[in-house]
Each structure stands twice: as structure tokens, then as C-alpha cells.
Amino acid sequence: MAQTRPLLSGHNLSKEFVVERKAVIGTPKKMFKALHQVSFAIYEGETVGIVGESGSGKSTLGEILGGLREPSQGQVFYDGVDIKHMDQEQYKRYRKNLQFIFQDPKGSMNPHFRIREIIAEPLITLGICRDKREIKQRVEAMISQVGLEEGTADKYPGELSGGQCQRVAIARALVVNPKIIICDEPVSALDVSVQAQILNLLKDLQKQHKNAYIFISHDIGVVNYMADRIVVMNRGSIVETGTAEQVFKHPVDPYTQKLVASSFASL
Numbered sequence: 509m510a511q512t513r514p515l516l517s518g519h520n521l522s523k524e525f526v527v528e529r530k531a532v533i534g535t536p537k538k539m540f541k542a543l544h545q546v547s548f549a550i551y552e553g554e555t556v557g558i559v560g561e562s563g564s565g566k567s568t569l570g571e572i573l574g575g576l577r578e579p580s581q582g583q584v585f586y587d588g589v590d591i592k593h594m595d596q597e598q599y600k601r602y603r604k605n606l607q608f609i610f611q612d613p614k615g616s617m618n619p620h621f622r623i624r625e626i627i628a629e630p631l632i633t634l635g636i637c638r639d640k641r642e643i644k645q646r647v648e649a650m651i652s653q654v655g656l657e658e659g660t661a662d663k664y665p666g667e668l669s670g671g672q673c674q675r676v677a678i679a680r681a682l683v684v685n686p687k688i689i690i691c692d693e694p695v696s697a698l699d700v701s702v703q704a705q706i707l708n709l710l711k712d713l714q715k716q717h718k719n720a721y722i723f724i725s726h727d728i729g730v731v732n733y734m735a736d737r738i739v740v741m742n743r744g745s746i747v748e749t750g751t752a753e754q755v756f757k758h759p760v761d762p763y764t765q766k767l768v769a770s771s772f773a774s775l
């Protein structure tokens with residue numbers, strides 16, 4: 509049966525950044541519109557791809573949906589509740605259920621923490637688990653699920669490859685059992701051979717955990733491989749949406765047609 513209510517949605521989201529502050533008092537600030545009136549929805553267990561060129565507003569949209577940035581206008585709803593009007597319990601649930609995986613995992617990891625501490629961190633900071641033995645068990649189970657060797661737990665990020673670090677980032681996102689993971693260019697910094705392994709790992713883990721993914725990439729070929737539905741962004745607006753098949757095989761918008769053509773040209 510079709511699900512009626514999205515798990516997460518954004519309504520008429522706009523974002524303006526101040527790009528230049530004038531020294532003279534009273535002169536207006538120069539603003540840049542990174543997002544205009546964007547609406548977005550994702551349902552349980554599905555993968556929605558967000559694709560567009562660099563600067564099109566993909567990360568800004570992902571960060572607003574995930575609560576890392578405030579929109580200038582518009583609202584975000586998680587499980588039917590506006591995130592701005594959530595009580596403490598609802599907000600805690602939203603934070604737990606929305607995790608991120610970024611392009612540069614090494615850059616976002618504390619180099620002085622062991623991998624087991626990095627993966628355990630969200631369990632502790634979100635107050636999900638206090639028992640040391642349970643934390644250890646959950647961390648070790650995740651290390652094995654993402655295909656890392658047991659010994660990795662006691663290493664530091666600097667001792668791992670980019671692909672191994674991205675597996676750690678996936679383990680850290682999944683350890684709290686989120687409903688949605690926002691993957692922002694998760695394979696763009698990796699070698700082509702490693703990219704496919706990580707994409708397939710994400711797909712396999714989704715089968716087990718039934719989580720949804722918001723999958724952000726500039727590469728429509730990768731997005732088509734991962735997503736059930738695709739949202740195409742250009743200069744802060746959505747220019748086309750549809751099932752992956754519709755958008756990739758029969759793009760209607762000229763900008764989407766250009767993205768598809770350039771994806772084939774790079775093969």
C-alpha cells in the first residue's frame with residue numbers, strides 16, 4: 509500500500525547567504541539566493557537522489573533537511589511535525605533518525621580518536637546507550653557489517669585508506685539505526701574501483717536496515733544506480749523530478765538532458 513505521509517519533507521524552502529557586508533551603515537547587504545522555493549519529500553525505505561552541478565544547492569538542501577542549517581523561508585517536517593516546533597523528545601528522535609555521510613570522512617573524524625570511539629560517539633552523545641559492554645558489541649557488529657576487519661577498531665583514522673574511512677563513516681551513521689541517511693557525495697573523493705564497492709555496500713545495508721537514503725551527487729549516472737526517485741537541481745531550484753528511470757532515460761528538462769549526456773560522455 510502506498511504510504512500517505514512522508515517521513516521527512518521540506519516545504520517552499522529558500523536560503524539566502526550574505527555574500528558581502530557593506531562597510532557603510534545603511535547600505536543593504538549583498539545576498540546570494542542558494543535555494544528558491546524548493547519542496548522535497550522522502551518516504552520510509554526509499555532512496556531519493558539529488559543531482560545537479562556544483563553550486564546548484566544540493567548540500568544546502570540536504571543540510572536544511574537534516575537540521576544542520578536553518579532555511580531563510582520554509583518549513584521542514586519530520587514524521588508530520590515541524591522541526592522548529594518539536595518538543596525535546598521529538599527533536600531527539602529526529603536527530604537520531606537523521607544521520608549524515610559526507611564526502612571527506614577523514615576530515616570530519618577526530619584524528620586522535622580510535623575507530624571504536626568514532627563509531628561509538630553518536631550512541632553516547634545521543635544518549636542511546638550507556639552500558640560499555642553494549643556499546644562495544646554494537647560497534648564491533650557495525651565494523652563487521654561494513655566489511656572492515658576486527659582489528660580496525662583499535663586503529664586511528666590516519667592509518668586507514670579513504671575507502672576504509674568511508675566504511676567507518678557508514679558504520680557511525682548506521683550504529684544508531686536511523687530512518688534516513690543523507691549521503692552527500694559519499695563516493696566522489698574515492699578511486700573508481702572503490703566507489704562501486706561503497707555504493708554496493710550502501711545498497712546491501714539498506715536491505716538489512718530498511719533505512720531511506722537522500723543520495724546527493726553531481727553524477728547522474730551514480731544517482732540513477734542508487735535512487736528510486738531523482739530530483740534535479742539547477743541554480744537553487746528543482747527543474748525536474750520523477751522515477752530514476754523516467755529522469756535518466758527520458759529527461760524532459762534541457763538541463764537534465766545535458767547532465768545525462770555528460771554522464772555518458774564520461775564513460
Ligand SMILES: Nc1ncnc2c1ncn2[C@@H]1O[C@H](COP(=O)(O)OP(=O)(O)OP(=O)(O)O)[C@@H](O)[C@H]1O
Pocket residue numbers: 525526527540541542560561562563564565566567568569726
Ligand atoms: N555559507 C555560505 N555563504 C555564502 N554562500 C554559500 C554558503 N554556502 C553555500 N553557498 C553558496 O550557495 C550555492 C550552493 O551551494 P551548495 O554547497 O549547496 O552547492 P552544491 O550543489 O552542494 O555544490 P557542490 O557540488 O560543489 O558540493 C553555491 O553558490 C555556494 O557558493
Ligand SMILES: [Mg+2]
Pocket residue numbers: 566567568692
Ligand atoms: Mg555539495
